[in-house]
Amino acid sequence: MPIQLAGKAAERGNSPAGDHCPVDRAMQLIGSRSTMLLMREAYYGTTRFDAFAARVGMTEAVTAKRLRELVAAGLLERRPYQEPGQRTRHEYALTERGLDLMPALFALGQWGRKHLPHDGTPMLTHDACGAPVRVELRCTEGHRPRPEELVITS
Amino acid sequence: MPIQLAGKAAERGNSPAGDHCPVDRAMQLIGSRSTMLLMREAYYGTTRFDAFAARVGMTEAVTAKRLRELVAAGLLERRPYQEPGQRTRHEYALTERGLDLMPALFALGQWGRKHLPHDGTPMLTHDACGAPVRVELRCTEGHRPRPEELVITS
DNA sequence: CGGCATCCTGTATGATACTG
DNA sequence: CAGTATCATACAGGATGCCG
Numbered sequence: 001m002p003i004q005l006a007g008k009a010a011e012r013g014n015s016p017a018g019d020h021c022p023v024d025r026a027m028q029l030i031g032s033r034s035t036m037l038l039m040r041e042a043y044y045g046t047t048r049f050d051a052f053a054a055r056v057g058m059t060e061a062v063t064a065k066r067l068r069e070l071v072a073a074g075l076l077e078r079r080p081y082q083e084p085g086q087r088t089r090h091e092y093a094l095t096e097r098g099l100d101l102m103p104a105l106f107a108l109g110q111w112g113r114k115h116l117p118h119d120g121t122p123m124l125t126h127d128a129c130g131a132p133v134r135v136e137l138r139c140t141e142g143h144r145p146r147p148e149e150l151v152i153t154s
Numbered sequence: 155m156p157i158q159l160a161g162k163a164a165e166r167g168n169s170p171a172g173d174h175c176p177v178d179r180a181m182q183l184i185g186s187r188s189t190m191l192l193m194r195e196a197y198y199g200t201t202r203f204d205a206f207a208a209r210v211g212m213t214e215a216v217t218a219k220r221l222r223e224l225v226a227a228g229l230l231e232r233r234p235y236q237e238p239g240q241r242t243r244h245e246y247a248l249t250e251r252g253l254d255l256m257p258a259l260f261a262l263g264q265w266g267r268k269h270l271p272h273d274g275t276p277m278l279t280h281d282a283c284g285a286p287v288r289v290e291l292r293c294t295e296g297h298r299p300r301p302e303e304l305v306i307t308s
Numbered sequence: 309c310g311g312c313a314t315c316c317t318g319t320a321t322g323a324t325a326c327t328g
Numbered sequence: 329c330a331g332t333a334t335c336a337t338a339c340a341g342g343a344t345g346c347c348g
Contacts, residue, residue, distance in 0.1 A: 019191060019210065019211050020272060020273050021191075021194070021263070021266075021272065021273075021275050022262075022263045022264075022265075022266025022267040022270060022272045022275055023190055023191065023194050023259060023262050023263040023266060024187065024190075024191060024266075025266050025270045025271075025272060026262045026263065026265055026266035026270060027187040027190050027191075027262070028187060029270065031185065031186075031187055031190070032185075032319090032320065032321095033178065033181040033182060033185055033320080033321090034320075034321075036177055036178075036181050036185070037173060037175075037177065037178060037181075040175070040177050043306075044306060048329080048330085049329075049330050049331070050329060050330070050331095053330090053331095056173065057173050058321075058322085059321070059322055059323070059324090060330075060331060060332085061321085061322085061323095061331090061332075061333080061334095062320075062321055062322080063330095063331090064330080064331060064332075065320095074269075087329090089329075089330085090330080097269050099301055100265055100268060100269065101265050102291070102301075103261040103264070103265075103289050103290065103291055104258060104261035104262040104264070104265050104289075105177060106291065107257040107258035107261045107289065108176075108177050108180045108181070108258040109175070109176040109177040109180065110176075110257070110258070111176075111180055111254055111255050111257075111258050112175075112176025112177060112178075112179050112180035113176040114254060115228075115251050115254065116176060116179045116180060116183065117179075118174060118175065118176045118179060119174050120308070121175050121176055122306045122307060122308050123306070123307055123308075124291075124304055124305075124306060124307075125293075125304070125305050125306070125307045126293035126295070126297055126299040126303055126304065127299070127303045127304065127305045128297065128299065128303050129293060129295045129297060131293040131294045131295040131297070132293060132294055133291050133292065133293045133294075133299060133304065134291070134292060134293075134294070135257050135258075135261065135289060135290070135291055135292075136257065136289070136290065136292055137256070137257055137260065137278075137287050137288070137289055138287065138288060138289075138290055138292065139279075139280035139283060139285040139286060139287045139288075140285045140286055140287075140288065141280070141283045141285040143280055143282065143283060143285070145280040145281070145282065145287060147253055147256075149280055149281045149282050150278055150279070150280065150281065150287065151278075151279050151281045152197075152198060152276045152277070152278060152279070153276060153277055153278075153279045154274070154276050154277075186339090186340065186341090187340080187341090188340075188341075202309090202310085203309080203310050203311070204309065204310070204311095207310090207311095212341075212342085213341070213342055213343070213344095214310075214311060214312085215311090215312075215313080215314095215341085215342085215343090215344095216340080216341055216342080217310095217311090218310080218311055218312070219312095219340095219341095241309090243309080243310080244310080309348100310347100310348095311346105311347085311348090312345105312346080312347080313344105313345085313346080313347100314343100314344085314345085314346100315342105315343085315344085316341100316342085316343085316344105317340100317341090317342085317343105318339105318340085318341090318342105319338100319339085319340075319341100320337100320338080320339080320340090321336105321337085321338085321339100322335105322336085322337080322338100323334100323335085323336085323337105324333100324334085324335085324336105325332105325333085325334085325335105326331105326332080326333075326334100327330100327331085327332075327333100328329100328330090328331090328332105
Protein backbone atom coordinates (compact mmCIF):
# COMPACT_ATOMS: atom_id res chain seq x y z
CA MET A 1 0.00 0.00 0.00
CA PRO A 2 1.63 3.17 -1.19
CA ILE A 3 2.17 6.14 1.00
CA GLN A 4 1.80 9.82 0.27
CA LEU A 5 3.66 12.63 1.89
CA ALA A 6 1.87 15.87 2.54
CA GLY A 7 1.10 16.99 -0.95
CA LYS A 8 2.37 20.55 -0.86
CA ALA A 9 5.51 19.37 -2.55
CA ALA A 10 3.86 19.00 -5.92
CA GLU A 11 3.26 22.72 -6.10
CA ARG A 12 6.90 23.64 -6.26
CA GLY A 13 8.48 24.57 -9.57
CA ASN A 14 10.50 22.27 -11.72
CA SER A 15 14.04 21.48 -10.87
CA PRO A 16 16.35 22.99 -13.42
CA ALA A 17 17.49 20.46 -16.00
CA GLY A 18 21.07 20.58 -14.78
CA ASP A 19 20.23 19.47 -11.31
CA HIS A 20 22.10 21.31 -8.58
CA CYS A 21 20.35 20.10 -5.50
CA PRO A 22 22.59 18.99 -2.64
CA VAL A 23 21.66 15.34 -3.06
CA ASP A 24 22.75 15.47 -6.66
CA ARG A 25 26.02 17.19 -5.91
CA ALA A 26 26.78 14.84 -3.09
CA MET A 27 26.06 11.81 -5.24
CA GLN A 28 28.33 13.05 -7.98
CA LEU A 29 31.13 13.63 -5.53
CA ILE A 30 30.91 10.64 -3.24
CA GLY A 31 28.19 8.45 -4.69
CA SER A 32 30.22 5.52 -5.90
CA ARG A 33 30.10 2.21 -4.14
CA SER A 34 33.84 2.12 -3.51
CA THR A 35 33.81 5.61 -2.03
CA MET A 36 31.06 4.73 0.39
CA LEU A 37 32.82 1.55 1.46
CA LEU A 38 36.04 3.42 2.04
CA MET A 39 34.22 5.89 4.25
CA ARG A 40 32.63 3.03 6.13
CA GLU A 41 36.12 1.68 6.80
CA ALA A 42 37.27 5.09 7.93
CA TYR A 43 34.46 5.10 10.51
CA TYR A 44 35.54 1.64 11.58
CA GLY A 45 38.94 3.08 12.36
CA THR A 46 40.93 2.05 9.32
CA THR A 47 43.71 4.48 8.45
CA ARG A 48 46.25 2.70 6.28
CA PHE A 49 46.21 2.13 2.55
CA ASP A 50 46.63 -1.60 2.67
CA ALA A 51 43.94 -2.04 5.25
CA PHE A 52 41.50 0.00 3.17
CA ALA A 53 42.20 -2.06 0.09
CA ALA A 54 42.05 -5.38 1.91
CA ARG A 55 38.95 -4.71 3.96
CA VAL A 56 36.91 -3.23 1.18
CA GLY A 57 38.21 -5.90 -1.18
CA MET A 58 39.10 -3.48 -3.93
CA THR A 59 42.15 -3.37 -6.14
CA GLU A 60 44.93 -1.02 -5.13
CA ALA A 61 44.32 1.06 -8.22
CA VAL A 62 40.74 1.81 -7.30
CA THR A 63 41.64 2.29 -3.66
CA ALA A 64 44.32 4.81 -4.54
CA LYS A 65 42.07 6.74 -6.88
CA ARG A 66 39.15 6.97 -4.47
CA LEU A 67 41.35 7.85 -1.52
CA ARG A 68 42.90 10.63 -3.55
CA GLU A 69 39.43 11.93 -4.40
CA LEU A 70 38.31 11.74 -0.79
CA VAL A 71 41.37 13.71 0.30
CA ALA A 72 40.80 16.25 -2.45
CA ALA A 73 37.18 16.57 -1.41
CA GLY A 74 38.24 17.13 2.19
CA LEU A 75 36.60 14.09 3.75
CA LEU A 76 39.90 12.48 4.62
CA GLU A 77 43.28 13.93 5.43
CA ARG A 78 46.53 12.32 4.39
CA ARG A 79 49.09 12.72 7.10
CA PRO A 80 52.63 11.48 7.45
CA TYR A 81 53.50 9.73 10.66
CA GLN A 82 56.47 7.86 11.95
CA GLU A 83 56.69 5.01 14.40
CA PRO A 84 59.97 4.86 16.28
CA GLY A 85 62.54 3.03 14.21
CA GLN A 86 60.26 2.80 11.21
CA ARG A 87 60.25 4.74 7.99
CA THR A 88 57.73 7.48 7.38
CA ARG A 89 54.23 6.34 6.50
CA HIS A 90 50.98 7.98 5.66
CA GLU A 91 47.61 7.59 7.21
CA TYR A 92 44.18 8.64 6.07
CA ALA A 93 42.28 10.28 8.88
CA LEU A 94 38.72 11.51 9.05
CA THR A 95 38.12 15.24 8.91
CA GLU A 96 35.07 16.93 10.31
CA ARG A 97 33.62 17.03 6.84
CA GLY A 98 34.10 13.31 6.54
CA LEU A 99 32.64 12.66 9.94
CA ASP A 100 29.58 14.67 8.98
CA LEU A 101 28.81 12.13 6.31
CA MET A 102 28.40 9.37 8.85
CA PRO A 103 24.65 9.76 9.33
CA ALA A 104 24.09 9.39 5.59
CA LEU A 105 26.18 6.28 5.34
CA PHE A 106 24.74 4.84 8.48
CA ALA A 107 21.21 5.55 7.32
CA LEU A 108 21.92 3.66 4.15
CA GLY A 109 23.17 0.73 6.19
CA GLN A 110 20.14 0.93 8.42
CA TRP A 111 17.90 0.68 5.40
CA GLY A 112 19.88 -2.22 4.01
CA ARG A 113 19.79 -4.05 7.32
CA LYS A 114 16.04 -3.79 7.42
CA HIS A 115 15.18 -4.44 3.81
CA LEU A 116 17.94 -6.50 2.27
CA PRO A 117 19.37 -9.91 3.09
CA HIS A 118 22.65 -9.66 4.95
CA ASP A 119 24.94 -11.50 7.26
CA GLY A 120 25.12 -10.49 10.88
CA THR A 121 26.76 -7.08 10.71
CA PRO A 122 28.10 -4.79 13.38
CA MET A 123 25.91 -2.25 15.09
CA LEU A 124 26.65 1.18 16.42
CA THR A 125 26.33 1.62 20.15
CA HIS A 126 26.34 4.62 22.46
CA ASP A 127 29.22 3.80 24.77
CA ALA A 128 27.99 5.98 27.60
CA CYS A 129 24.67 4.17 28.03
CA GLY A 130 25.11 1.02 26.00
CA ALA A 131 22.01 1.60 23.89
CA PRO A 132 21.99 0.96 20.15
CA VAL A 133 22.27 3.99 17.91
CA ARG A 134 20.01 4.70 14.96
CA VAL A 135 19.50 7.42 12.42
CA GLU A 136 16.22 9.28 12.58
CA LEU A 137 14.40 12.32 11.33
CA ARG A 138 13.85 14.77 14.13
CA CYS A 139 12.71 18.37 14.14
CA THR A 140 14.59 20.97 16.13
CA GLU A 141 11.78 20.92 18.70
CA GLY A 142 12.71 17.33 19.38
CA HIS A 143 9.67 15.69 17.80
CA ARG A 144 9.85 12.71 15.52
CA PRO A 145 7.46 13.67 12.73
CA ARG A 146 5.46 10.96 11.03
CA PRO A 147 5.79 10.96 7.24
CA GLU A 148 2.43 12.69 6.78
CA GLU A 149 3.57 15.51 9.02
CA LEU A 150 6.47 16.41 6.77
CA VAL A 151 6.17 19.32 4.40
CA ILE A 152 8.69 20.63 1.96
CA THR A 153 9.20 24.36 2.19
CA SER A 154 11.20 26.65 0.01
CA MET B 155 42.50 18.30 12.43
CA PRO B 156 41.45 14.70 11.97
CA ILE B 157 39.08 12.95 14.24
CA GLN B 158 39.16 9.46 15.66
CA LEU B 159 36.22 7.37 16.63
CA ALA B 160 36.49 5.11 19.62
CA GLY B 161 39.16 2.73 18.53
CA LYS B 162 37.56 -0.59 19.26
CA ALA B 163 36.61 -0.85 15.63
CA ALA B 164 40.08 -1.73 14.48
CA GLU B 165 39.97 -4.95 16.42
CA ARG B 166 37.24 -6.50 14.35
CA GLY B 167 38.10 -9.05 11.71
CA ASN B 168 38.45 -8.32 8.05
CA SER B 169 35.42 -7.88 5.92
CA PRO B 170 35.13 -10.75 3.51
CA ALA B 171 36.46 -9.88 0.09
CA GLY B 172 33.05 -10.09 -1.49
CA ASP B 173 31.55 -7.42 0.68
CA HIS B 174 28.06 -8.18 1.93
CA CYS B 175 27.53 -5.45 4.43
CA PRO B 176 24.20 -3.63 4.21
CA VAL B 177 25.82 -0.44 2.96
CA ASP B 178 27.37 -2.33 0.10
CA ARG B 179 24.17 -4.12 -0.83
CA ALA B 180 22.18 -0.94 -0.64
CA MET B 181 24.67 0.90 -2.82
CA GLN B 182 24.58 -1.82 -5.44
CA LEU B 183 20.81 -1.77 -5.53
CA ILE B 184 20.01 1.91 -5.32
CA GLY B 185 23.34 3.69 -5.38
CA SER B 186 23.18 5.37 -8.75
CA ARG B 187 22.72 9.08 -9.07
CA SER B 188 19.59 8.79 -11.17
CA THR B 189 18.02 6.37 -8.72
CA MET B 190 18.59 8.71 -5.82
CA LEU B 191 17.18 11.66 -7.71
CA LEU B 192 14.10 9.69 -8.65
CA MET B 193 13.54 8.81 -5.02
CA ARG B 194 13.98 12.43 -4.07
CA GLU B 195 11.23 13.30 -6.55
CA ALA B 196 9.02 10.60 -5.12
CA TYR B 197 9.40 12.23 -1.70
CA TYR B 198 8.52 15.56 -3.26
CA GLY B 199 5.26 14.02 -4.37
CA THR B 200 5.98 13.24 -8.00
CA THR B 201 4.08 10.22 -9.29
CA ARG B 202 3.97 10.39 -13.08
CA PHE B 203 6.55 9.24 -15.57
CA ASP B 204 6.83 12.51 -17.41
CA ALA B 205 7.18 14.52 -14.25
CA PHE B 206 9.96 12.24 -13.04
CA ALA B 207 11.85 12.59 -16.29
CA ALA B 208 11.38 16.34 -16.52
CA ARG B 209 12.19 17.17 -12.92
CA VAL B 210 15.25 15.01 -12.66
CA GLY B 211 16.33 16.10 -16.11
CA MET B 212 17.05 12.62 -17.36
CA THR B 213 16.22 11.02 -20.66
CA GLU B 214 13.07 8.91 -20.82
CA ALA B 215 15.15 5.83 -21.47
CA VAL B 216 17.08 6.17 -18.24
CA THR B 217 13.97 7.19 -16.35
CA ALA B 218 12.09 4.13 -17.55
CA LYS B 219 14.93 1.82 -16.69
CA ARG B 220 15.48 3.18 -13.18
CA LEU B 221 11.78 3.29 -12.40
CA ARG B 222 11.50 -0.33 -13.45
CA GLU B 223 14.36 -1.20 -11.13
CA LEU B 224 12.84 0.73 -8.26
CA VAL B 225 9.52 -1.06 -8.73
CA ALA B 226 11.29 -4.41 -8.93
CA ALA B 227 13.19 -3.58 -5.75
CA GLY B 228 9.95 -2.68 -4.01
CA LEU B 229 10.65 0.97 -3.30
CA LEU B 230 7.96 2.17 -5.66
CA GLU B 231 4.69 0.65 -6.73
CA ARG B 232 3.29 1.00 -10.21
CA ARG B 233 -0.44 1.40 -10.13
CA PRO B 234 -2.97 2.02 -12.84
CA TYR B 235 -5.38 4.85 -12.30
CA GLN B 236 -7.99 6.57 -14.38
CA GLU B 237 -9.17 10.13 -14.35
CA PRO B 238 -12.76 10.58 -15.52
CA GLY B 239 -12.90 10.78 -19.29
CA GLN B 240 -9.22 9.95 -19.65
CA ARG B 241 -7.48 6.78 -20.63
CA THR B 242 -5.81 4.58 -18.05
CA ARG B 243 -2.50 5.81 -16.74
CA HIS B 244 0.06 4.59 -14.30
CA GLU B 245 1.51 6.24 -11.30
CA TYR B 246 4.57 5.41 -9.27
CA ALA B 247 3.82 5.56 -5.58
CA LEU B 248 6.07 5.18 -2.59
CA THR B 249 5.93 1.95 -0.64
CA GLU B 250 6.91 1.62 2.99
CA ARG B 251 10.25 0.27 1.86
CA GLY B 252 10.76 3.32 -0.29
CA LEU B 253 9.71 5.65 2.48
CA ASP B 254 12.22 4.01 4.78
CA LEU B 255 15.00 5.21 2.56
CA MET B 256 14.13 8.83 3.16
CA PRO B 257 16.49 9.38 6.09
CA ALA B 258 19.41 8.15 4.01
CA LEU B 259 18.61 10.41 1.11
CA PHE B 260 17.85 13.32 3.34
CA ALA B 261 21.07 12.81 5.27
CA LEU B 262 22.98 12.97 2.03
CA GLY B 263 21.24 16.21 1.16
CA GLN B 264 21.95 17.57 4.60
CA TRP B 265 25.64 16.85 4.13
CA GLY B 266 25.62 18.44 0.69
CA ARG B 267 23.83 21.52 1.97
CA LYS B 268 26.45 22.00 4.62
CA HIS B 269 29.59 21.14 2.70
CA LEU B 270 28.96 21.77 -0.98
CA PRO B 271 27.96 24.87 -2.92
CA HIS B 272 24.31 24.85 -3.85
CA ASP B 273 21.46 27.07 -4.79
CA GLY B 274 18.76 27.76 -2.26
CA THR B 275 17.10 24.41 -1.88
CA PRO B 276 13.93 23.35 -0.12
CA MET B 277 13.94 22.29 3.48
CA LEU B 278 11.90 19.72 5.31
CA THR B 279 9.60 21.04 7.99
CA HIS B 280 7.53 19.42 10.72
CA ASP B 281 4.06 20.65 9.85
CA ALA B 282 2.69 20.21 13.37
CA CYS B 283 5.16 22.58 15.02
CA GLY B 284 6.74 24.39 12.09
CA ALA B 285 10.29 23.50 13.09
CA PRO B 286 12.88 22.40 10.54
CA VAL B 287 13.60 18.69 10.35
CA ARG B 288 17.06 17.18 10.32
CA VAL B 289 18.62 13.75 10.32
CA GLU B 290 20.58 12.78 13.38
CA LEU B 291 22.19 9.89 15.17
CA ARG B 292 20.30 9.08 18.32
CA CYS B 293 20.48 6.12 20.66
CA THR B 294 17.34 4.37 21.82
CA GLU B 295 17.70 6.06 25.19
CA GLY B 296 17.21 9.35 23.40
CA HIS B 297 20.77 10.64 23.72
CA ARG B 298 22.68 12.22 20.88
CA PRO B 299 26.09 10.58 21.18
CA ARG B 300 29.15 12.57 20.27
CA PRO B 301 31.42 10.85 17.75
CA GLU B 302 33.88 9.74 20.44
CA GLU B 303 31.06 8.02 22.30
CA LEU B 304 30.25 5.72 19.42
CA VAL B 305 31.51 2.16 19.46
CA ILE B 306 31.04 -0.52 16.88
CA THR B 307 29.85 -3.78 18.35
CA SER B 308 29.41 -7.12 16.71
C1' DC C 309 1.54 10.85 -22.75
C1' DG C 310 4.41 7.02 -21.39
C1' DG C 311 7.33 4.52 -22.68
C1' DC C 312 11.04 0.97 -25.45
C1' DA C 313 15.18 0.06 -28.73
C1' DT C 314 19.61 1.37 -30.39
C1' DC C 315 23.95 3.55 -30.62
C1' DC C 316 27.67 5.87 -28.26
C1' DT C 317 30.69 7.86 -24.69
C1' DG C 318 32.55 8.01 -20.06
C1' DT C 319 33.26 6.05 -15.66
C1' DA C 320 33.66 2.20 -12.15
C1' DT C 321 35.92 -1.64 -11.09
C1' DG C 322 38.62 -6.01 -11.65
C1' DA C 323 43.04 -8.42 -13.06
C1' DT C 324 47.71 -8.30 -13.55
C1' DA C 325 52.27 -6.66 -13.39
C1' DC C 326 55.77 -3.34 -11.86
C1' DT C 327 58.29 0.28 -8.50
C1' DG C 328 60.36 2.62 -4.34
C1' DC D 329 53.90 -1.25 2.69
C1' DA D 330 52.06 2.03 -0.55
C1' DG D 331 51.27 2.78 -4.36
C1' DT D 332 51.51 3.36 -10.26
C1' DA D 333 50.60 1.55 -15.03
C1' DT D 334 48.02 -0.98 -18.36
C1' DC D 335 44.33 -3.72 -20.20
C1' DA D 336 39.64 -5.32 -20.20
C1' DT D 337 34.75 -5.53 -18.86
C1' DA D 338 30.28 -3.74 -17.15
C1' DC D 339 27.25 -0.31 -16.27
C1' DA D 340 25.58 4.71 -16.20
C1' DG D 341 23.63 7.93 -18.82
C1' DG D 342 22.97 11.08 -23.15
C1' DA D 343 21.05 11.35 -28.02
C1' DT D 344 17.94 9.91 -31.27
C1' DG D 345 14.09 7.75 -33.17
C1' DC D 346 9.95 4.56 -32.97
C1' DC D 347 5.43 3.01 -30.97
C1' DG D 348 0.65 2.57 -28.94
